[in-house]
Amino acid sequence: MNARQLTTIAVFALWLGAAGAQSAEQEALGQHAAAGQDASAAAQRDAERAAIEQARRRNAEQRTQAQTKCYQLFAVEDCLRDVRNQWREVESRLRAREVQLNDAERKEKAQQRLRQIEEKQASAAAATTPPASAVVRKAESTGRSGARENTAGSVKLRDREAAARASQQRERQQSQAAEQSLREKESAERAAQARQRQLEVEKAAQARRAKREQEKADAAANGHKPAATLPTPP
Known part of the structure; x- marks a missing residue:
């Protein structure tokens, strides 16, 4: 062992x-x-x-x-x-x-x-538990006051909703008026630019005609035959 x-x-x-x-x-x-x-x-x-x-x-x-x-x-x-x-x-x-x-x-x-x-x-x-009668009276009072509060709350809610809708309508009208004013301003500017371009074209045409008339007068004074007149551009 x-x-x-x-x-x-x-x-x-x-x-x-x-x-x-x-x-x-x-x-x-x-x-x-x-x-x-x-x-x-x-x-x-x-x-x-x-x-x-x-x-x-x-x-x-x-x-x-x-x-x-x-x-x-x-x-x-x-x-x-x-x-x-x-x-x-x-x-x-x-x-x-x-x-x-x-x-x-x-x-x-x-x-x-x-x-x-x-x-x-x-x-x-x-x-702290009041008697049953007091509970019933409190429930009834609470129900009436709750109904009044609900009614007043509904009126206030409708007033707020109406005020919100009116504010949104005013904002849309103001936005539309601003857009219309901008479009009118841009249209007036384009019209003024077009008139300015037309005046410049007419002034240039008058200058060319005056120049040709002066050239004719000078040629006549010198006894030269005036050159053929170029057609007036449209």
Whole structure:
């Protein structure tokens, strides 16, 4: 039989007591849970937490005892590693149960706070609720005032819509007038330009005629026959 097998057997023997302790732990937790059926949930949780702490102390003591035995074996490190693994396994189960208890406690406290808030709101609503007759009178008054407000609101809305339409009409008229004025201005400018061009054409024609007449007069004065007159351009 090698050292590893001897170590495994030794650890198994050491944790037989741990297994018994775990069974005792589970039995204790079960007894507390059964007893807590008649007690409040908070008392049951306190009892389970106390049992968990007791099991945790017992698990730590068994770890210390098992580690002491490991140092008497040949494969010390293997034995210590197995002891730590066994301890972690038990500790993990205890911690998981603690988490469940804490979650249950948080949920219970949240429900209690919610019930307290609902009770306060119900009390406040009952204290501020007026009699039925007052509610009816207020509803009737509110209905009449609401009708008046709706009528006044409708009149104001129609007035705003009419004012908006009138403003749009004025804007369209102003835009059309501005466009008409621009077209008239452009037409007047084109007419003035046409008249200016016509005057320039007529002035040039007069200058050509005057020049020809002057040439005829000069030729006659010198005893020359005047040249043939070119036809006047149209």
